[in-house]
Amino acid sequence: MIQMILMQANNQSDWLSWIYFIIFIMIMQFYANKIQVQIWMGEISKALNKLERYANDATNKFVEEASKYGRSKEDVKKMVERIKGFFLIGPVTLDPAGAIKRLEHLLDEYRDYMNKYMDELSPKASGWKKSNLRDQLAGVLALDTIFRIVRHYFILGKRTQNLIYIAQIQMLLPEILRIARAYWRASEAFRRGVPIGDSIGPLVALKLIGDKETFELAENIIGAWTDVEGRKVLVIKAKGPGSEVGKPGLAIEKAIEDRNGDFARVIMIDAASKLEGEKTAEIAEGVGAAIGDPGPEKYRIEEVTTKYGIPLDAIVIKEDPLDAITAMREEIAKAADEVIERVRLLIRTRTDPGDYVIVAGIGNTIGVGNRLEVVS
Amino acid sequence: MSVEEKQLLGAYLLWALILVVISLISLAFIYLGWDSMLNQEDYVNGPFYLLMGIAGLGIAGKIAYDMSKMRAQKEEREQKIFTHLECVNCGWKLEREFREGDYVGRVSPNDKCPKCGSSMRVMAIYTRVKEKRA
Numbered sequence: 001m002i003q004m005i006l007m008q009a010n011n012q013s014d015w016l017s018w019i020y021f022i023i024f025i026m027i028m029q030f031y032a033n034k035i036q037v038q039i040w041m042g043e044i045s046k047a048l049n050k051l052e053r054y055a056n057d058a059t060n061k062f063v064e065e066a067s068k069y070g071r072s073k074e075d076v077k078k079m080v081e082r083i084k085g086f087f088l089i090g091p092v093t094l095d096p097a098g099a100i101k102r103l104e105h106l107l108d109e110y111r112d113y114m115n116k117y118m119d120e121l122s123p124k125a126s127g128w129k130k131s132n133l134r135d136q137l138a139g140v141l142a143l144d145t146i147f148r149i150v151r152h153y154f155i156l157g158k159r160t161q162n163l164i165y166i167a168q169i170q171m172l173l174p175e176i177l178r179i180a181r182a183y184w185r186a187s188e189a190f191r192r193g194v195p196i197g198d199s200i201g202p203l204v205a206l207k208l209i210g211d212k213e214t215f216e217l218a219e220n221i222i223g224a225w226t227d228v229e230g231r232k233v234l235v236i237k238a239k240g241p242g243s244e245v246g247k248p249g250l251a252i253e254k255a256i257e258d259r260n261g262d263f264a265r266v267i268m269i270d271a272a273s274k275l276e277g278e279k280t281a282e283i284a285e286g287v288g289a290a291i292g293d294p295g296p297e298k299y300r301i302e303e304v305t306t307k308y309g310i311p312l313d314a315i316v317i318k319e320d321p322l323d324a325i326t327a328m329r330e331e332i333a334k335a336a337d338e339v340i341e342r343v344r345l346l347i348r349t350r351t352d353p354g355d356y357v358i359v360a361g362i363g364n365t366i367g368v369g370n371r372l373e374v375v376s
Numbered sequence: 377m378s379v380e381e382k383q384l385l386g387a388y389l390l391w392a393l394i395l396v397v398i399s400l401i402s403l404a405f406i407y408l409g410w411d412s413m414l415n416q417e418d419y420v421n422g423p424f425y426l427l428m429g430i431a432g433l434g435i436a437g438k439i440a441y442d443m444s445k446m447r448a449q450k451e452e453r454e455q456k457i458f459t460h461l462e463c464v465n466c467g468w469k470l471e472r473e474f475r476e477g478d479y480v481g482r483v484s485p486n487d488k489c490p491k492c493g494s495s496m497r498v499m500a501i502y503t504r505v506k507e508k509r510a
């Protein structure tokens with residue numbers, strides 16, 4: 001067979017066609033990059049359109065909803081345009097002393113600004129509808145930011161034709177779209193007032209409180225005394241059913257200081273990011289302050305428990321970070337009862353009857369009330 | 377049919393046409409390669425034709441795969457939310473679609489227990505997600 005090939009290869013015209021073929025391949029090699037750039041730019045452009053659709057859709061739905069509460073659609077639209085791109089500049093940490101205090105101050109200012117803005121935007125909305133609108137708007141702003149960033153790289157790539165810029169954003173596209181879809185769904189959940197994945201902490205707290213009387217413990221935080229296995233338990237959660245996380249750190253600090261540190265244990269319950277491959281709603285236990293705030297709340301809790309030497313336990317419910325901001329999944333809601341069992345076990349085995357214990361359900365309490373209401 | 381859907385359908389038909397043409401050309405090349413090797417004992421052009429044909433079929437397969445993904449992407453509807461209610465008297469459990477105003481812990485003003493007629497309380501609100509990721 002090799003002889004045959006050699007014989008045929010001697011034929012000059014066949015040699016020529018092979019040379020043409022090789023030259024063609026070389027030219028293709030040369031242009032492959034350019035073609036690749038065009039394909040990727042096409043993909044980015046398509047994704048950009050989709051991101052714009054998400055952003056516009058979320059904005060329109062927000063305008064529609066917010067305009068039910070005392071302002072015309074045009075006014076609301078103008079006000080949304082005005083707040084797009086609103087930002088917070090984090091405190092300088094070059095000199096870290098007091099950075100937490102400064103961060104807390106800035107976060108307070110940020111929240112106050114947004115709340116005032118909502119007063120202006122939807123003057124007739126009730127307290128908790130206003131918070132829901134505020135966080136629906138937050139979803140709109142996040143989508144707007146995502147769109148702006150992708151557009152930035154798209155234009156940069158188009159102008160420079162630089163394969164590196166384009167490749168970077170192209171490779172991230174599936175993840176960016178997944179995040180954008182989550183924010184789009186999140187703003188829908190906030191519009192309707194549906195509990196989100198992050199609400200599992202408050203949900204567990206509500207189930208522990210049952211129909212006991214509640215009282216306001218700190219800003220947007222409520223508490224209730226209940227009896228668990230013969231221990232006196234102070235259950236803490238954000239004040240629902242509006243979208244609110246409150247200041248659980250401040251509340252725990254206040255409760256502990258009020259009793260001069262006479263608490264045997266502090267148990268915190270929160271949603272936590274799951275790793276890929278882990279099951280949604282898997283429960284895990286550990287030690288430390290289970291709270292995902294930017295810092296100030298966690299800091300307060302660590303400080304006060306350290307001051308009085310109170311053990312700090314954490315129970316977390318694992319979920320995808322994107323599930324945490326969208327409507328609560330059934331598996332997560334169903335995990336609440338098992339979490340309560342774990343809390344009971346922890347209290348039974350680690351404290352003595354008559355002890356005082358704090359159980360804090362951390363997270364956004366949207367769609368979750370404060371107690372099991374009784375029939376009037 | 378919206379403009380967007382029309383565009384999508386147009387793109388879909390165009391790709392389907394391209395798919396058919398590429399497949400036919402590839403099959404022709406495979407036949408040509410086969411024929412020249414077996415019947416004409418041409419071992420220079422034969423394998424080359426065969427290779428072209430197989431590569432063409434590969435491209436056709438990729439197009440078909442992308443098209444199937446294009447269809448799957450389209451469906452993106454509103455999430456269905458459910459409200460789980462329990463009777464305050466006898467504990468009867470009930471699930472219905474979420475209505476605005478529902479929140480966990482609330483005694484629903486519009487729901488009565490089908491068994492004993494007492495009030496019902498919202499005990500959970502959730503959505504169901506089909507697990508796509510492994």
Ligand SMILES: [Zn+2]
Binds near residue numbers: 463491
């Ligand atoms: Zn009943």
